[in-house]
Amino acid sequence: MGFFDKLFGGLGKTRQNIDLEELFQDYAPDSEDFYENLEEMLVLADAGIPTAERVDYLMRRKTWEDRYRKGEEAREGLIRILTGLLNVGDTALKLETRPSVILMVGVNGVGKTTTIGKLAHQLTEQGKKVLLCAGDTFRAAAAEQLGIWAERAGAEFVRHEEGSDPAAVVYDSICAAKARGADVILIDTAGRLHNKQNLMNELAKIRRIIDRELPDADVETLMVLDATTGQNGLIQAKQFLETAGLSGIVLTKLDGTAKGGIVFAIANECNLPVKYVGVGEGIDDLIPFDGKSFVEALFKS
Numbered sequence: 001m002g003f004f005d006k007l008f009g010g011l012g013k014t015r016q017n018i019d020l021e022e023l024f025q026d027y028a029p030d031s032e033d034f035y036e037n038l039e040e041m042l043v044l045a046d047a048g049i050p051t052a053e054r055v056d057y058l059m060r061r062k063t064w065e066d067r068y069r070k071g072e073e074a075r076e077g078l079i080r081i082l083t084g085l086l087n088v089g090d091t092a093l094k095l096e097t098r099p100s101v102i103l104m105v106g107v108n109g110v111g112k113t114t115t116i117g118k119l120a121h122q123l124t125e126q127g128k129k130v131l132l133c134a135g136d137t138f139r140a141a142a143a144e145q146l147g148i149w150a151e152r153a154g155a156e157f158v159r160h161e162e163g164s165d166p167a168a169v170v171y172d173s174i175c176a177a178k179a180r181g182a183d184v185i186l187i188d189t190a191g192r193l194h195n196k197q198n199l200m201n202e203l204a205k206i207r208r209i210i211d212r213e214l215p216d217a218d219v220e221t222l223m224v225l226d227a228t229t230g231q232n233g234l235i236q237a238k239q240f241l242e243t244a245g246l247s248g249i250v251l252t253k254l255d256g257t258a259k260g261g262i263v264f265a266i267a268n269e270c271n272l273p274v275k276y277v278g279v280g281e282g283i284d285d286l287i288p289f290d291g292k293s294f295v296e297a298l299f300k301s
């Protein structure tokens, strides 16, 4: 199955909330009902009120500027507005140095370890030498889970004992990556510590080690968000954004939710590009994000 078909499948539940046929059924450019329904549709899909209001505003403006008369024209206009909203930065990973680093952050259970496994698989398929670093030392099971993914993806793997210092595992991983000529180091992290401040301090410490040992390396810090948590996920993103210096978002579990509209809220309120979406638990269920395909898959009937 190609990426588009997987995305289309993953957006099935969200699409039930986004019925453009109905929205444009009795379209008239000056109908207040139309704008009300538009906002309601976006809020139902969890795009959030600020984003729904922004789309409403942009839609009214374009309707006036481009003199929409027919539902068809307005529909095309709406698609352009929503696609434009998702255009907030480079969705491709920048991994040009050897090694380069991907640091995966996010709260417990969102899909960090799984996403690392899927991404490692894609990178090894591209012929890259990949090393997985078990930076979640909070539970022994976390390193075991990552080790299984390393094997499946054909990646190298560095771990320490449970409870050891994650920054030390990161340091060892960087040394191993240099010695073995790895192209990409993927770092898993714990999503839960004794409190939030501990977690943020630990991430900052990991980041200092990377910057010290690999000062010229490309580093992607990706925050993993569980789409099923909708607007709560957005609050998490804002918290991490303040302290962790994010370069993008991975939105997982799109397959299990009708809240896929959260993508628009992330772009609009956090100004961060979604770089990948997860649409299942399998190794191939991670799709490079592209705004145009996303909107297309959302609106395709």
Ligand SMILES: Nc1nc2c(ncn2[C@@H]2O[C@H](COP(=O)(O)OP(=O)(O)O)[C@@H](O)[C@H]2O)c(=O)[nH]1
Binding pocket: 106, 107, 108, 109, 110, 111, 112, 113, 114, 115, 191, 224, 252, 253, 254, 255, 256, 277, 278, 279, 280, 281, 285
């Ligand atoms: N349906 C679905 N499940 C996912 C996806 N990504 C991760 N999961 C599941 O979410 C659960 C938690 O994932 P895990 O990677 O352990 O989360 P972590 O605590 O952030 O490392 C696991 O059962 C995964 O299989 C996804 O895109 N879709």
Ligand SMILES: [Mg+2]
Binding pocket: 112, 113, 114, 136, 142, 188, 189
């Ligand atoms: Mg994990």
